Amino acid sequence: MWACSPITSGRDYVVPEDVKAVAVPALGHRLSLRPELWVRGMRGEDVVRACLDTVPAPATQARPAG
Secondary structure (H helix, E strand, O other): OHHHOOOOOOOOOOOHHHHHHHHHHHHHHHOOOOHHHHHOOOOHHHHHHHHHHHOOOOOOOOOOOO
């Protein structure tokens, strides 16, 4: 999970890719699905992945060094 963290990348800020990298393990287990979704084999992790695939990440701008 920490492989793409801002710290290991030499940044003091996060970018959308950092958030996406930790979203599934950090949020998936926190969702309570309706019984009909659970019966169909859906998991919280599947819902988070679907959201990440559907919602576009905001555009980022490069920050000046220093």
